[in-house]
Amino acid sequence: MSLLRYVLFVKQLDIITATKDNLVLNDQQRTIIDISNKWTHAVTQQVILLSLVTAVTPDLHQLRNNTNYFMNNPCSIVKHTGGHCELISFKLTCRNGFTQEWLNGVMYDILHLRVIGWPGKCFNIGRLQERFPNLRNFELINCTKLNSFKGNFEASTRIEILAVHGLTSLWEIPPEIVKNMKELRIIDLRGNLLRHIKPELLRGNKLQEVYLSDNKWDCSDGGLDWLAMERDNNTLRKRIVDYYDLMCHQKLYMGKPLHKVMDIIWKIRHTCPVPCACMMTHVVSDAAGTVIPLITVDCAGRRLDQPPANLPPSTTTLRLEGNKISTIRSIIQNHEYQKLADLYLDNNSISAVKELEGSEWFMTFRVLSLRGNMLKQIPVYAFDKAFQANNNIMHVFLGRNPWRCDCHFIPRFQSLLLKYKRVIRDLPDIRCSKSNDKTTSLMQISTMPLGRVCNDDVEMPISPINIANLVLLGLIILIMVRFLYDWHNFKTTGKLPWLSSILP
Numbered sequence: 031m032s033l034l035r036y037v038l039f040v041k042q043l044d045i046i047t048a049t050k051d052n053l054v055l056n057d058q059q060r061t062i063i064d065i066s067n068k069w070t071h072a073v074t075q076q077v078i079l080l081s082l083v084t085a086v087t088p089d090l091h092q093l094r095n096n097t098n099y100f101m102n103n104p105c106s107i108v109k110h111t112g113g114h115c116e117l118i119s120f121k122l123t124c125r126n127g128f129t130q131e132w133l134n135g136v137m138y139d140i141l142h143l144r145v146i147g148w149p150g151k152c153f154n155i156g157r158l159q160e161r162f163p164n165l166r167n168f169e170l171i172n173c174t175k176l177n178s179f180k181g182n183f184e185a186s187t188r189i190e191i192l193a194v195h196g197l198t199s200l201w202e203i204p205p206e207i208v209k210n211m212k213e214l215r216i217i218d219l220r221g222n223l224l225r226h227i228k229p230e231l232l233r234g235n236k237l238q239e240v241y242l243s244d245n246k247w248d249c250s251d252g253g254l255d256w257l258a259m260e261r262d263n264n265t266l267r268k269r270i271v272d273y274y275d276l277m278c279h280q281k282l283y284m285g286k287p288l289h290k291v292m293d294i295i296w297k298i299r300h301t302c303p304v305p306c307a308c309m310m311t312h313v314v315s316d317a318a319g320t321v322i323p324l325i326t327v328d329c330a331g332r333r334l335d336q337p338p339a340n341l342p343p344s345t346t347t348l349r350l351e352g353n354k355i356s357t358i359r360s361i362i363q364n365h366e367y368q369k370l371a372d373l374y375l376d377n378n379s380i381s382a383v384k385e386l387e388g389s390e391w392f393m394t395f396r397v398l399s400l401r402g403n404m405l406k407q408i409p410v411y412a413f414d415k416a417f418q419a420n421n422n423i424m425h426v427f428l429g430r431n432p433w434r435c436d437c438h439f440i441p442r443f444q445s446l447l448l449k450y451k452r453v454i455r456d457l458p459d460i461r462c463s464k465s466n467d468k469t470t471s472l473m474q475i476s477t478m479p480l481g482r483v484c485n486d487d488v489e490m491p492i493s494p495i496n497i498a499n500l501v502l503l504g505l506i507i508l509i510m511v512r513f514l515y516d517w518h519n520f521k522t523t524g525k526l527p528w529l530s531s532i533l534p
Contacts, residue, residue, distance in 0.1 A: 105154040105157075106157075107154050107158065108133055112126065113126040114129065126146075136162075136163060137162050141165060141166045143165055144171065145173070146173075147172050147173060148175070151176060154179075154180045155180065155182055156184075167191040168189050168192055170194045172196035173196065179207055190216065193216075195220060201223065202228070214237055219241060225279075227253075233266065239269065241270075241272055242270055242273075248279070254292070255292075259299070273289060276289065282310075298342050302327065303339070310326075311326050324344065324346045326346070327348050329350050330349045334350065341366050346371045346372065347371065350373075359385050361391075367391065368390060371422070373398055376401040376427070382405070383408055393416055394422055397425045398427070399426075400428055405431040407433070408428075410439075410443055423453055425455050427454075435465075440484075444478070447460065447475060448476060457476045458474060469482045470483060
């Protein structure tokens with residue numbers, strides 16, 4: 031627009047110049063017009079030149095910006111041209127980057143490319159295929175800084191063997207890289223620090239062999255669970271040549287064979303009761319090397335009125351909190367529950383646990399939680415006996431129940447709580463039920479003075495066991511008195527006791 035305005039201005043001056051001879055002007059006025067005319071033409075030339083330069087400059091700036099972006103792009107291959115390359119019979123080996131000669135144009139005669147010690151954090155797969163379109167074999171070796179890829183191999187690629195070794199900054203190979211590679215036959219990912227692999231990486235139509243050993247596979251976060259499910263349709267798993275050599279290296283399964291862990295996961299998935307969730311929390315090995323899983327079955331908050339009838343083998347923990355269970359009879363009588371170590375029954379409707387008395391499980395359990403139920407009393411004698419015989423016991427929780435606080439139950443119950451205070455972990459929450467009696471309502475039982483429930487006005491009831499003990503004591507005293515009488519009578523008169531005289 032500025033150029034157009036200047037042109038119009040010049041045309042007006044030309045008109046004035048053309049008509050100056052027809053005007054009656056003095057010499058001074060004619061001189062001023064001539065000088066203005068020359069100055070205007072000079073300015074016009076400069077303006078036109080400046081306008082042309084300005085019109086071209088944006089493209090030049092854009093080109094310069096694109097060049098800077100290309101050079102500064104972390105995935106740019108041309109950025110790393112300080113390497114050393116060696117060509118031997120169609121095989122090009124480049125260390126620490128490429129050299130400029132191998133990035134000028136397209137290299138059709140290179141069939142095997144080996145990149146060692148790539149200095150960047152990213153590698154541009156798309157640019158690589160543009161430069162080397164006829165590759166059959168591509169290797170990335172000891173690229174310790176590499177942690178990402180850009181672009182994918184296109185369908186036109188002829189690569190048959192893809193090998194990646196010595197990558198220490200990458201946990202997973204993106205499957206998008208190989209999804210279009212129609213000729214790919216072998217993937218070799220040995221000797222990296224890979225933790226996960228997606229099944230899409232193994233789905234190539236012509237893919238025959240995959241090598242995955244000597245990596246840091248993480249078997250604990252679900253990223254490899256698809257391998258467990260391949261047991262039903264193991265087309266992909268058969269392609270992993272060294273599948274039985276893979277080891278788990280992270281968290282709970284450190285040093286355990288991956289295929290054994292996957293088999294256990296498969297069993298858990300197929301035996302987990304509905305609607306519960308099952309997980310393998312740990313894996314141990316016995317002296318013979320057999321892998322033994324520790325499984326947790328989580329049925330909390332599922333609105334169950336009965337515990338599940340079946341559990342996965344080797345289940346050690348069962349969580350049944352927040353359900354509608356009112357009895358533990360089916361738990362104690364079910365043989366599949368005998369190996370349970372930890373049982374959580376919090377916030378149900380259990381009002382009695384007399385089934386625990388004499389049960390085998392009660393002598394071997396590790397954790398029992400009965401918090402938030404409807405318990406008013408427990409068989410104290412049975413609990414005392416089980417706690418003494420159980421060498422595995424760690425924690426027992428009895429809080430937030432409406433405990434009956436009377437002179438018959440509380441003395442024995444309090445004695446149990448204090449005797450096993452290292453095992454019963456929630457003593458502050460074990461309180462009397464709420465009542466109108468302010469002396470006992472919501473009182474902590476372990477610290478409550480017995481005088482509040484056993485005062486002088488209240489007779490302590492005698493239990494049947496105590497009655498039996500008193501009878502037995504009376505009989506013993508009677509026998510001792512009779513023995514002393516007979517012995518004294520024999521000493522003084524020489525007569526045998528009446529009982530001995532009638533014996534044959």
